[in-house]
Amino acid sequence: MTLAGWEVMGQMIFTYDTELTLKAACVLVNTDRVDGERLDGLPALDAYLDSFGWTGRRDHDSAELESVCRLRARLGGIWAAADDEDAAVAQVNALLRDTKAQPWLTRHPEMPEWHLHLASVHDPLWQRMGAEIAMALADLIRAGELRRLKICAASDCEAVLIDLSRNRSGKFCDTGNCGNRQHVAAYRERRAKEAD
C-alpha cells in the first residue's frame, strides 16, 4: 500500500472506500434514470444494498425506501450542480449537517484496517448512506476534483457517472452501452456524409 491510498502506478485516484462510495452513489442516482423506476420495492433496495455491502440497521418498511429515494433526488441535485463549485459545496455541507455525519476511527473483521465510520449502525439507513456519500464527495472537492461528477454525454441518457479515469476523459455512463452507441452513431454520420 502507498500513501493514503494513492497508488503511483495503479488505477486508484482516491482511497478505496471513497471510490466505492462514489460508485454506490452513482448506481443509486441511476436507479430512476435508466429504464424507469428500478428502486421499486424493498427487494430492489435489498439487492442494491447487498451489492455495495451496506450494513447496519434496517427497518424494511416503505418509509425507509422513501427516505432513500429522497436521498437519491438530493444526490442527483449535487451531480447537477457539479459545474458550480459553490453550489455543490453548499449542498454537500447541508448533507453532512442533515445526516449528522460524525467521523470516528474503527476497524472490524470485514475491514481490519483503521478507517472512518460516519454514523452509528443504529442510525436510519438514509442517514448512514447520506453521511458516507457526503464525506466521499467532500474528499473529491478537497482534491479539486469535483468535475469528475458528470452526466452521461449520450444525447438520450441522463445517467450520472463518476469519472475515475486518470485524465478525466470519461464521458459516458456504464449503465448500458452509451459509449458504444455514440461511436456507432458518429461512424454512421461520417459514412452518410462521405456518401453525399
Ligand SMILES: [Zn+2]
Ligand atoms: Zn467499516
Ligand SMILES: [Zn+2]
Ligand atoms: Zn448513458
